[in-house]
Amino acid sequence: MNIRDNKGVNLISLTVTIIMLLAITGAMIYNTKNQVSMKKINSLKNDIETLKYKVDEYYLKYGELPTLCYFSNKSELIDIIDNNAREREASLNSKISGNDGDEYVVIDLEKLSGLTLNYGYKKDGDYFSVKQNNTVTSEDEIYIINTTTHQIYYPHGIVADNLLYFTF
Numbered sequence: 001m002n003i004r005d006n007k008g009v010n011l012i013s014l015t016v017t018i019i020m021l022l023a024i025t026g027a028m029i030y031n032t033k034n035q036v037s038m039k040k041i042n043s044l045k046n047d048i049e050t051l052k053y054k055v056d057e058y059y060l061k062y063g064e065l066p067t068l069c070y071f072s073n074k075s076e077l078i079d080i081i082d083n084n085a086r087e088r089e090a091s092l093n094s095k096i097s098g099n100d101g102d103e104y105v106v107i108d109l110e111k112l113s114g115l116t117l118n119y120g121y122k123k124d125g126d127y128f129s130v131k132q133n134n135t136v137t138s139e140d141e142i143y144i145i146n147t148t149t150h151q152i153y154y155p156h157g158i159v160a161d162n163l164l165y166f167t168f
Helices: 011-062 074-087 126-133
Strands: 067-072 104-107 144-146 158-160 163-165
Touching (some): 011 163, 067 126, 074 163
Antiparallel strands (some): 067 104, 104 144, 158 163
């Protein structure tokens, strides 16, 4: 028997196998990254939907919004969201709705019973700082509501796929 007849695994087969493994690994990494982004987006969407439900329930019961403090006008909210997007090198996924004369207030999360949120309500977090100082800064992780349309915003936002999500 000649040694040249028993070639074993040749270089072409080995290269094809490595390329296939790299392609499969790349697809798995992409899908995992995509799932993490979708989880972040869905978490914020669930927070805002929960808040809408709780705010509507509170409004029906008491005839007013559960406000913590006056925030500002539409242009200041737009500036804060734009600044957060720029700092995190992201584009905005949507625009602020409402009129220029609409009021925006911080939602008092403690007035809403049975509330569990993924973002913006951490012990000793920004919400409690805003409650103590009655002032809002651009870095605060709080929820803001338009008093006319009842649209809820999370100005700090979350970044997924280079987009800043702050409302739905």
